[in-house]
Amino acid sequence: MDYRIKSFEEYQETYQRSVEQPEEFWAGIAENFTWRKKWDQVLDWNFEEPKVKWFVNGKLNITENCLDRHLATRGNKLALIWEPNDPKERFIRFTYRELHEKVCQMANILKRNGVKKGDRVCIYMPMIPELAFSVLACARIGAVHSVIFAGFSHTAMADRINDAEAKVVLTSDGLNRGPKQIPVKRVVDEALETCPTVEKVVVVDRVGWAVNMVEGRDVWYHEELQHVDKNCPAEEMDSEDLLFILYTSGSTGKPKGVVHTCGGYMVNTDYTFRNVFQYEESDIYWCTADIGWVTGHSYLLYGPLLSGATTLLFEGVPSFPDAGRFWQVIDKFGVNIFYTAPTAIRSLMASGLDHVLSYSLDSLKVLGSVGEPINEEAWHWYHIHVGKERCPVVDTWWQTETGGIMLSSLANVTPTKPGHAAFPLPGVQPILIDQAGEEITENEQEGYLCMKFPWPGMIRTTYGDHERCRQSYFSAYKNLYFTGDGAKRDANGLWRIIGRVDDVINVSGHRFGTAEIENAINQNKHIVESAVVGYPHDVKGQGIYAFVVCGDEAPQSPEHLRAEVIETVVDQIGKIAKPDKIQIVSGLPKTRSGKIMRRILRKVAEGETSNLGDTSTLLDPPIVDEIIKGAL
Numbered sequence: 001m002d003y004r005i006k007s008f009e010e011y012q013e014t015y016q017r018s019v020e021q022p023e024e025f026w027a028g029i030a031e032n033f034t035w036r037k038k039w040d041q042v043l044d045w046n047f048e049e050p051k052v053k054w055f056v057n058g059k060l061n062i063t064e065n066c067l068d069r070h071l072a073t074r075g076n077k078l079a080l081i082w083e084p085n086d087p088k089e090r091f092i093r094f095t096y097r098e099l100h101e102k103v104c105q106m107a108n109i110l111k112r113n114g115v116k117k118g119d120r121v122c123i124y125m126p127m128i129p130e131l132a133f134s135v136l137a138c139a140r141i142g143a144v145h146s147v148i149f150a151g152f153s154h155t156a157m158a159d160r161i162n163d164a165e166a167k168v169v170l171t172s173d174g175l176n177r178g179p180k181q182i183p184v185k186r187v188v189d190e191a192l193e194t195c196p197t198v199e200k201v202v203v204v205d206r207v208g209w210a211v212n213m214v215e216g217r218d219v220w221y222h223e224e225l226q227h228v229d230k231n232c233p234a235e236e237m238d239s240e241d242l243l244f245i246l247y248t249s250g251s252t253g254k255p256k257g258v259v260h261t262c263g264g265y266m267v268n269t270d271y272t273f274r275n276v277f278q279y280e281e282s283d284i285y286w287c288t289a290d291i292g293w294v295t296g297h298s299y300l301l302y303g304p305l306l307s308g309a310t311t312l313l314f315e316g317v318p319s320f321p322d323a324g325r326f327w328q329v330i331d332k333f334g335v336n337i338f339y340t341a342p343t344a345i346r347s348l349m350a351s352g353l354d355h356v357l358s359y360s361l362d363s364l365k366v367l368g369s370v371g372e373p374i375n376e377e378a379w380h381w382y383h384i385h386v387g388k389e390r391c392p393v394v395d396t397w398w399q400t401e402t403g404g405i406m407l408s409s410l411a412n413v414t415p416t417k418p419g420h421a422a423f424p425l426p427g428v429q430p431i432l433i434d435q436a437g438e439e440i441t442e443n444e445q446e447g448y449l450c451m452k453f454p455w456p457g458m459i460r461t462t463y464g465d466h467e468r469c470r471q472s473y474f475s476a477y478k479n480l481y482f483t484g485d486g487a488k489r490d491a492n493g494l495w496r497i498i499g500r501v502d503d504v505i506n507v508s509g510h511r512f513g514t515a516e517i518e519n520a521i522n523q524n525k526h527i528v529e530s531a532v533v534g535y536p537h538d539v540k541g542q543g544i545y546a547f548v549v550c551g552d553e554a555p556q557s558p559e560h561l562r563a564e565v566i567e568t569v570v571d572q573i574g575k576i577a578k579p580d581k582i583q584i585v586s587g588l589p590k591t592r593s594g595k596i597m598r599r600i601l602r603k604v605a606e607g608e609t610s611n612l613g614d615t616s617t618l619l620d621p622p623i624v625d626e627i628i629k630g631a632l
């Protein structure tokens with residue numbers, strides 16, 4: 001059944017119905033999938049524990065819905081197009097039938113290497129077809145995938161592997177990134193020195209490097225392929241069995257493993273994909289996100305495949321071999337729907353119009369944005385120069401924890417407005433809360449964005465630590481899910497996301513906790529203490545500004561110390577968390593009770609030091625003058 005909403009009136013009616021009768025609404029959507037056994041109850045929930053169960057006692061396998069059920073009618077339709085990093089290398093296409101076979105083979109490789117239902121499998125791979133096969137192969141046999149973005153360091157990987165107690169790691173020898181080749185297996189080897197639960201490593205030969213293969217632990221994917229069957233029956237899963245863990249940063253401590261389950265996530269991603277992008281059967285769809293992030297999970301793989309779409313997987317970067325690469329790929333494959341992040345748009349804007357004007361981009365119908373607030377300048381550039389004022393720009397707001405898009409325009413159906421995520425999707429019930437925890441009902445008021453009712457794709461728990469899930473999302477306001485974002489509705493009720501209101505910074509659409517980066521910096525032996533804040537950055541949205549206090553035996557020059565701090569962060573987290581600015585200070589502004597006054601540091605980082613507000617509770621006021629003087 002085509003359950004796309006076709007007009008604004010229909011949206012309003014559907015929305016109303018979804019709020020009044022959420023269970024009937026979602027059950028109606030869920031009817032469209034292949035279930036081994038239907039659910040006994042649509043929803044069982046409370047936000048106190050929290051407990052959220054959708055399609056209770058339903059039995060299914062998500063890959064039967066992504067692959068098998070399409071075979072009869074779409075077996076020869078393209079499921080996946082892979083475009084390599086280097087445009088001179090040939091692209092590869094997989095029909096639904098071929099993808100089914102590849103996934104089954106990978107699933108059998110996992111089984112051959114001891115993976116069983118419920119086991120956790122870590123996937124640390126570049127954007128190659130085998131990454132897609134791996135994710136779906138886990139789902140096929142009921143193993144829980146934990147994809148770790150291949151830019152994370154060995155330390156970050158080891159933390160995640162140990163938290164999930166993963167049994168097997170899937171990886172590659174190396175990866176291509178623009179003009180560079182980067183070792184991958186070496187990073188895995190280093191991580192595994194401290195990961196006792198890992199028994200096997202499957203290695204894909206991507207760059208042709210001779211890598212260290214540990215006898216009895218490491219196997220080559222291409223060699224394993226010789227031993228496996230092309231068919232693998234799908235494991236029967238309960239709706240609430242774990243589908244995957246995806247680690248994301250919060251305001252405290254180490255990243256948390258956000259848990260998503262099979263039934264609700266499936267229904268949610270498919271419904272949102274079709275409606276937001278108004279996907280049509282013959283469309284070629286391209287989401288540029290890496291599968292290592294939630295956008296790649298929900299809208300590169302699961303959402304499009306559930307809908308029977310053709311989805312494009314791109315190995316490279318927007319700037320290689322030049323800043324026209326995105327546009328060249330769109331023309332090459334006739335991409336109709338294009339979904340990317342504001343940071344990519346801003347960096348391409350900075351490379352000049354010539355790159356985009358030399359391509360026709362005639363195939364484009366819908367443009368999407370995700371991951372961070374899109375500034376108006378970038379929105380207009382995208383709309384005018386990429387979409388030729390013909391394509392709606394859907395600004396999609398959501399989170400790792402929400403599993404799927406929550407607030408967004410529906411392309412050509414509901415209004416769009418620069419910088420606005422417009423309206424909640426059917427089934428999504430946002431609410432604005434003020435400082436005192438009261439609902440803000442009037443428009444044009446800023447508040448904290450919360451959700452008052454569950455939706456099928458929402459977080460179920462944080463892996464291994466349910467209390468942390470409760471604390472992080474359900475304890476701020478009674479009976480509400482708290483997003484951590486600030487928001488505002490305009491006079492017409494269109495939602496605008498302002499940004500995080502907690503100690504999370506969003507760098508090029510990637511989330512980091514300030515505490516997480518500080519913990520990393522503090523691992524450097526010369527650093528006594530540090531404080532990290534975000535500041536506005538032209539391309540990245542937010543940059544990372546670190547204030548560091550060093551001990552007596554610090555290296556000779558500030559440059560040397562800065563280089564060391566960067567090296568430590570790269571080692572602890574990865575290049576993506578590298579501070580943009582590092583200011584060496586003799587102390588941090590603290591209250592008498594020892595709390596760092598981040599508000600002051602934020603103002604210094606933003607270059608707005610004329611009004612620092614109340615500093616009377618500071619322990620050592622002169623330190624502020626020193627920090628202002630040394631600001632970078």
Ligand code: PRX
Binds near residue numbers: 372
């Ligand atoms: O602050 C919001 C911002 O990204 C956060 C979620 O990050 P993550 O879990 O990594 O997921 C990113 C991709 C879904 C949110 O709390 N964010 C995401 N999309 C938008 C956004 N901010 C403004 N507008 C958006 N469209």
